[in-house]
Amino acid sequence: MDIINKENLIHALTKFQEGKPFHHCVVDNFFTKKIANELSDEFLEYKSEKWFSYLNPLEDKKALNDWNAFPQLTYAVFNYLNSRSFIDVIQKYVGTELFSDNGLHGGGWHIHGRGGNLNPHLDYSIHPKLLLQRKVNLIIYLSPDLKEEDGGHLGLWNSDSKEEKPTTLAKEISPKFNRAVIFDTTQNSWHGMSRPLSHDRNMLRKSMAVYYLCEAKEGTSPRQRALFAPRENQIGNKEIEDIIKLRSDVKRSHSVYKV
Structure with missing residues (x-):
């Protein structure tokens, strides 16, 4: 079974290390058309109780990484994306030996509903169980009905490494159906939604996420939790600053997943 368009992937990866503000590439038509449509259809309903919800001023999203909850094709595709044969293709262009995370820690299915949000952030650095470093993110967008004006764009920010904060928005990537984004998370890689999802339509932003690790x-x-930054209209807000501190603390982060 052909799962991905390998030529598209390799062509994009040849430009991976040219990506700015940190190494990245965009792969359109990542999956074969049939696979992409079937994967989109397999997502659980947004209201399903199986989702884990994050709902606070920094993030409004749901996620699921339970292999037992994945339908047959989704299960098979996550298995393929974590396979040695697939990882070998990516690591050739990344230039670092990569390892899978079969536990999908932080990965799996992600879904955002109306008004969905994800502030600029740095991902966790050290995997809490494997103690390897998170090196590469692979995100594939799977919402065929999402329009440009609906928002939900992935933003990549320039940054101030000394003060550990994002500065100016360097690039926006539309969550176009069957588009994949691959990026290095170790280069002060501030990313998130540059535009929260619109409140005007009842649409969903669906994605699959797989993360690859290195020594x-x-x-x-x-860092073992994401470090968030305030949006411009949140700067100086003490409540937001407190939530950011709690959200990045391993022992206390769970207290602010939902506020």
């Missing part, structure tokens, strides 16, 4: 080098940040 952690000496001096690597020990």
Whole structure:
């Protein structure tokens, strides 16, 4: 069974290390058309109780990484994306030996509804169980009805490494159906939704996410939770600052997943 359009993937990966503000590439028509449509149809209903919800001023999304909840095709595709044969293709262009995370920690299915949001953030650095460093994100968008004006764009930010914060928005990537984005998470890689989803239509932003790991080098940040930044209209807001601190704390982050 042909799952991905390998030529599209390799063509995009040849430009991976040219990506700015950090290494990345965009792969259109990532899956074969049939696979993409079937994967989109397999997503659970937004109201399903199986989703884990994040609902606070920094993020409004739902996620699911339980393999037992995935339908047959979704299960098979996640298995393929974590296979050695697929990872070998990516690591050739990334230039670092990569390892799978079969537990899909932080990955799996993601879904945003009306008004869905994800502030600029840095991903966790060290995997809490494997103690390897998170190196590469693969995100594939699977909402055929999502329009440009609906928002939900992936933003990539320039940054101030000394003050650990994003500065200017460098690039926006529309969550076009069957579009994949692959990016390096170790280069002060501030990313998130540059535009929250519109409130005007009852649409969904569906995506699959797989993360690849590498050996952690000496001096690597020990961060085990995402570090968020305020949006412009949240700067100086003490409540937001407190939530950001709690959200990045391993022992206390669960207290602010839902506020």
